[in-house]
Amino acid sequence: MSTPTGFMEYQRQLPADRDPIDRIKDWNEFHKHLSDEQLRMQGARCMDCGTPYCHTGMELGGSVSGCPVNNLIPEWNNLIYRGLWREALERLHKTNNFPEFTGRVCPAPCEGSCTVGLIGDAVTIKTIEQAIIDRGFEEGWVVPQPPKVRTGKKVAVVGSGPAGLAAAAQLNKAGHTVTVYERADRIGGLLVYGIPTMKLEKHIVQRRVDLLAEEGIQFVTNTEIGKDISANELVDSFDAVVLCGGSTRARDVEMEGRHLNGVYKAMDYLNGTIKSYLDSNLEDGQYISAKDKDVIVIGGGDTGSDCVATALRHGCKSVTQFGTHAKAPLERDHINNPWPQFPNVYTLDYAHEEAKAMFGEDPRAFSVLTKKFVGDENGNLKELHTVQIERTVDETGRKIYTEIPGTEKVWPADLVFIAVGFEGPETTIIEQLGLEQDRRSNVKARYGKYVTNVEKVFAAGDMRRGQSLVVWAINEGREAAREVDKYLTGSSMLP
Structure with a gap:
């Protein structure tokens, strides 16, 4: 104290x-x-x-x-x-x-x-x-600390996001020889392709990756497990495999006009911009530009907010973010949202603050349901139709959305980005190895143990728990490393 x-x-x-x-x-x-x-x-x-x-x-x-x-x-x-x-x-x-x-x-x-x-x-x-x-x-206090002794055991980590990097760091600390496989051209997973640079500059990520490499971790990029190397071949080549591939199947919307030019998934927009920025400072033009466009983001979470901030930096004409949730109260509801729960209160995220400064108001529209997209004669998006909704919860905890008559609205739109969450991990590795999945399609592995139904294969992070926070991914990567260490040596000194 x-x-x-x-x-x-x-x-x-x-x-x-x-x-x-x-x-x-x-x-x-x-x-x-x-x-x-x-x-x-x-x-x-x-x-x-x-x-x-x-x-x-x-x-x-x-x-x-x-x-x-x-x-x-x-x-x-x-x-x-x-x-x-x-x-x-x-x-x-x-x-x-x-x-x-x-x-x-x-x-x-x-x-x-x-x-x-x-x-x-x-x-x-x-x-x-x-x-x-x-x-x-x-x-200069943060320096490489390679292990003094190697165990002779080899571990493969699939995915270089926060869970994969945490697992690799801990396993390397225990003396195992660790190889991290990443299908993208840069190490970092969602830390690089997923989180915009204004929230996390990429040299910060690379600094830590360089440190881990100096400690003895081998990084392999542009290599997709299940495609460039079969999942079974990987398992046969290592003493243990830790799957940290994330929850990367973006949820889509099914409605009239979804096929129109100008309607994209949010991660395609964000990742294209990040890669173009890192490759050429956006000079190569290999990204979806929101310059001079009316932009609408469907989804009220962090990914949607990052789309707002990115569109502003592109120079959009206008930007609006839809959420099906109601506007949060200004103060904590001490009955339904008591301490120490995370306080559900109205705040302006960095992107909302920027949009308000640019256009004079909070860019969010609350309790909005998109009904359809409408295009012009050339198949290009020109507008979308919405209705206000009321959300209630029944006795089983199921959310029920009721449309409010007379609240229909037409919004001009040149670009729409869909940011309504993720459905789970991609299935290639799961199918090749015959991994069991839970009811949400995530790899089935009990929290705290991380063992799958396949011998010497472990799973951690969003691939196991579903879309979550970076800090949860680090938690699971660390804990999975401890369990792998126990599997390989019979005990573990890892926390």
Whole structure:
């Protein structure tokens, strides 16, 4: 504990962001930074709360409460208050392989369950986490740490997203020889192709990949397991295989006009822009451009918001994001959304803040159901039709959507991006190996054990649990590595 009265003496302070109008002119990260003294004061706000729910990592009310990787948050808050940055970094790395990722893209469920949040504003945990790891790299404290002894066991990791990288890092630490296979041309999975650069600049990802390579992990790109190498051949060539291929089958919508030119899946839009930006700074033109277009995004989640931010940087004429959910309240509903659940309150995400600055209002339209797409005589999208809906929940917990008569509306649209979630992992590897699947089509492997029905094959991350958070992927990659280590050696010292 830093100081018993810190949460009363100091107010919550977040680093300022770059001006929205300025930052949509480039693709750089938009957060600024707090000074060391400001961070020290924020660390002082962490109180002696007895049971620190911030690092419990539970699922409550349909969302996560606390940190899934069980970060030792009160400990490194105290160390920052005392000016012991290197010691804070050591505590942070005990539970999280990649705090430079989570410190940038995690929605911070730890802050939603912070005890100070019961009576005021939560501790700025995410800001402090990023500051610790950034300081570690700046000072040269983060260096390669290859294992001193190799076990002679070989492990293949399929997929180089956060789950795959975490599993690889831990298995390599245990002394196993690890090869990571990635079908894309760059290592990082959704950290590279999935999260826009303004939220996570790709040199941050590459910096960590280079470090892992120096520690002895081998990375193989442009190689799709099940196509370039059969899944069975891979299993035969290694002592264990960890499947971390993600949940990449994007859910689509079936309605009139879906075939029209101008209607795309969100990830095709985002990934095309990211690759073109990384390859040529968008000069090759190999992406879907929203310049001077009326853009509508269907889906109220993070992927949809990233489409909004990307369209703004392209120079769109207008942008609107549809969600079937109602507008959240300004304050937490303490009856239906009590602490330590993640607070469901109205906020402006970075993309919404930018759109509001550009066009004068929040770009989101709530409780909207798309009915059909309409095109011109050349097959190009020109508009879509919607209706307002009311969502209720029946006694079984099933959501029921009822259309409200008289609320029909026609929206002009040149581009529509569909961001309504993901259906599960791709099936090639699953079918080749004969893997069992759960009712949601994910690879069946019990949480905490990660063992599939196929000998020496394990599964972790979104491929096992479905679409989720980066921090959950890191959690599962770490835990799966421990179980693989046990399988290979009979015991494990991995956490």
